[in-house]
Amino acid sequence: MVTHEHEGYLWKWTNYFGGWQQRWFVLKDGSLTYYKDANTTETGCRGSFKLEACNIIVHPVDVLRFDLTTSSQRIYLKTNTKPCRQKWIIQLGTTKANISEEMPDVATVALASFNEHKSELKTVRLLLSEQIDT
Numbered sequence: 081m082v083t084h085e086h087e088g089y090l091w092k093w094t095n096y097f098g099g100w101q102q103r104w105f106v107l108k109d110g111s112l113t114y115y116k117d118a119n120t121t122e123t124g125c126r127g128s129f130k131l132e133a134c135n136i137i138v139h140p141v142d143v144l145r146f147d148l149t150t151s152s153q154r155i156y157l158k159t160n161t162k163p164c165r166q167k168w169i170i171q172l173g174t175t176k177a178n179i180s181e182e183m184p185d186v187a188t189v190a191l192a193s194f195n196e197h198k199s200e201l202k203t204v205r206l207l208l209s210e211q212i213d214t
Contacts, residue, residue, distance in 0.1 A: 086171040088164070090114075093156035100158060107171055110179050112148070129155070131176045136169060148172075 086107040091100040092114065103126065104118045113128040115121050129148060139145035143162050146169055148155040159165040 086168065088168075089118075089160075090168070091158035091160075093158075105157075107175060110175060112172065131172060132179045134176070136172050136176065138169060 088105060089102050090105045092103045093099070094101050103114045103116065104121065105112060105114045106121065110131050111128050112131060112134075113125045115125050129150065133150050134148045135150075137147040137149060139147065142158070144160070144165055145156065145158045146165060147157065157168075159168060
């Protein structure tokens with residue numbers, strides 16, 4: 081697997097009470113993980129997202145914002161500068177694209193599995209027919 085690692089601070093929307101909170105984000109091995117800050121990476125993350133399950137949404141108005149969506153949630157993220165946002169989007173998109181390229185086609189896997197079982201069944205049939213003939 082080709083890894084596109086990237087890390088840095090992003091602003092994450094928490095809620096109306098907490099607003100935007102700065103968090104340390106690490107993109108590694110197809111996952112985007114975030115921590116309270118850069119010094120707490122050894123004590124446990126606040127959250128993690130597999131990019132293969134995420135969509136990357138560029139905000140149409142706010143030039144510093146982008147969102148990640150999954151089937152069950154939406155994560156609002158912001159950078160401090162436009163170039164920083166662009167770098168994050170490129171890294172996330174490249175990582176997601178590489179994950180998709182490396183994933184085997186489901187039909188190919190199913191056919192290979194079927195053919196493997198078919199071969200095993202032929203061998204068992206042959207052995208049984210030999211036992212019956214003797």
